[in-house]
Amino acid sequence: MSTPSSYDLIIIGGGCAGLSLASNLAKLPGAVPKVLVLEQREKYRNDRTWCFWDTANAACKSLVTHSWPTFRIKDKQRAYAYDALKHPYMMLASDVFYNQALADIDRCSNIQLLLGEETIGSAIKVNQTWQVKTASGEHSAKWLVDTRPPRDIVETDSVLWQSFFGQEIELDVAHFDVDQCVLMDFDDGFANGLAFVYFLPTSAKQALIEYTVFSESRYKKPDLQPLLMQAVAQYTGQIAHRVVREECGVLPMGNKRIQAHQDPSYVFSGLYAGGARPSSGYAFQRIQAWAKACAVSMVEQNRLLPFSKDKWLQRYMDDLFLYVIKSQPKMASTVFKALFKHCPLSALVKFMSDQASLYDAFCVMKSLPTFLFIQSLPRYLLHKLSKH
Ligand SMILES: Cc1cc2nc3c(=O)[nH]c(=O)nc-3n(C[C@H](O)[C@H](O)[C@H](O)COP(=O)(O)OP(=O)(O)OC[C@H]3O[C@@H](n4cnc5c(N)ncnc54)[C@H](O)[C@@H]3O)c2cc1C
Numbered sequence: 281m282s283t284p285s286s287y288d289l290i291i292i293g294g295g296c297a298g299l300s301l302a303s304n305l306a307k308l309p310g311a312v313p314k315v316l317v318l319e320q321r322e323k324y325r326n327d328r329t330w331c332f333w334d335t336a337n338a339a340c341k342s343l344v345t346h347s348w349p350t351f352r353i354k355d356k357q358r359a360y361a362y363d364a365l366k367h368p369y370m371m372l373a374s375d376v377f378y379n380q381a382l383a384d385i386d387r388c389s390n391i392q393l394l395l396g397e398e399t400i401g402s403a404i405k406v407n408q409t410w411q412v413k414t415a416s417g418e419h420s421a422k423w424l425v426d427t428r429p430p431r432d433i434v435e436t437d438s439v440l441w442q443s444f445f446g447q448e449i450e451l452d453v454a455h456f457d458v459d460q461c462v463l464m465d466f467d468d469g470f471a472n473g474l475a476f477v478y479f480l481p482t483s484a485k486q487a488l489i490e491y492t493v494f495s496e497s498r499y500k501k502p503d504l505q506p507l508l509m510q511a512v513a514q515y516t517g518q519i520a521h522r523v524v525r526e527e528c529g530v531l532p533m534g535n536k537r538i539q540a541h542q543d544p545s546y547v548f549s550g551l552y553a554g555g556a557r558p559s560s561g562y563a564f565q566r567i568q569a570w571a572k573a574c575a576v577s578m579v580e581q582n583r584l585l586p587f588s589k590d591k592w593l594q595r596y597m598d599d600l601f602l603y604v605i606k607s608q609p610k611m612a613s614t615v616f617k618a619l620f621k622h623c624p625l626s627a628l629v630k631f632m633s634d635q636a637s638l639y640d641a642f643c644v645m646k647s648l649p650t651f652l653f654i655q656s657l658p659r660y661l662l663h664k665l666s667k668h
Pocket residue numbers: 292293294295296297298318319320321327328329330331332397398399400427428429527528529530531549550551552555561562563564565567
């Protein structure tokens with residue numbers, strides 16, 4: 281085991297992936313490796329909202345802060361309401377998740393979290409031990425899990441990007457229906473990709489409203505601000521309101537440069553290491569599944585686990601889907617509308633949650649606009665061949 285000043289495992293980054301692994305390790309019975317989590321932030325705050333579908337395998341369900349039994353998909357002309365009683369759409373506020381993970385870590389004397397510790401540069405291996413530098417000193421460990429995003433991300437690193445900016449707003453009077461969220465309210469006027477408003481009411485007076493863009497370009501908060509302001513005005517009407525909190529992000533959809541390391545004692549994890557699902561950018565449940573499997577593997581088999589590759593059918597479906605959305609952005613909203621309209625929700629939810637059977641995948645494929653995919657298929661195959 282470790283010498284007093286070193287660890288079995290160092291986790292760089294105590295965000296979703298880093299804390300999930302540490303908390304899973306803390307909860308395992310028996311002897312836990314000696315772990316150090318190095319996180320650059322000084323304190324945790326409610327900086328993001330994680331949403332996912334309620335499925336049999338979904339993790340962290342007991343922490344969920346709100347769920348919706350119905351949802352809508354809409355555009356300027358029409359709105360379609362869907363019953364999601366069997367698979368409600370769930371929301372988890374990040375501060376609730378962070379607090380739970382910190383409490384799990386706190387209960388385990390072998391796991392230490394250092395805040396305000398930015399790691400500097402790349403780790404180096406000396407005598408079978410990884411050396412990690414921070415502003416305040418050096419730490420070493422036999423294993424390393426690195427959850428930092430790469431520093432040199434460029435636009436061409438992902439097939440598409442999902443950029444979003446959201447505000448949690450509070451109204452002066454009750455106005456929202458808390459049982460119904462809007463997953464996609466398409467803005468057909470947006471020229472450079474697919475754009476939609478995402479509306480998540482958490483009480484009659486409070487809601488998270490986000491403006492989201494799927495595009496080859498990445499959009500920053502100032503680019504999305506005027507579009508979000510229009511959406512907020514549309515959803516709040518004339519009612520006076522104030523902004524309680526903001527969140528924004530850019531997620532890879534079809535990351536072409538998944539981080540990986542040759543040395544099995546060094547594993548990359550998180551959004552850029554296979555965490556983000558190509559067709560949605562969603563990563564929370566995938567990170568939970570990885571963290572649980574990696575913790576068990578470390579304790580039972582003495583080895584780290586990277587993210588596993590998606591099943592081939594899911595990989596090819598996501599790839600073709602992204603190709604169609606990218607090459608025909610004006611048709612993208614039609615694709616989503618068709619999916620929600622024609623596919624049984626349980627099959628779609630399982631597909632979106634990495635749990636699709638062959639039959640579920642078939643239902644998804646059957647629901648897509650056939651002409652669009654048949655039209656795109658030859659060009660997609662040519663594009664694939666040219667890449668090989
Ligand atoms: C606003 C927002 C909303 C999202 N909503 C959803 C959602 O609804 N559903 C979903 O499935 N996914 C969602 N995602 C995507 C994904 O789940 C999150 O991005 C998730 O936090 C990714 O986890 P991670 O550990 O890779 O990154 P992070 O959670 O960002 O963690 C990385 C950590 O590394 C730390 N760090 C970075 N560099 C250093 C360094 N040099 N030294 C020390 N520490 C360092 C950072 O401070 C951070 O805490 C969302 C993302 C964002 C940004």
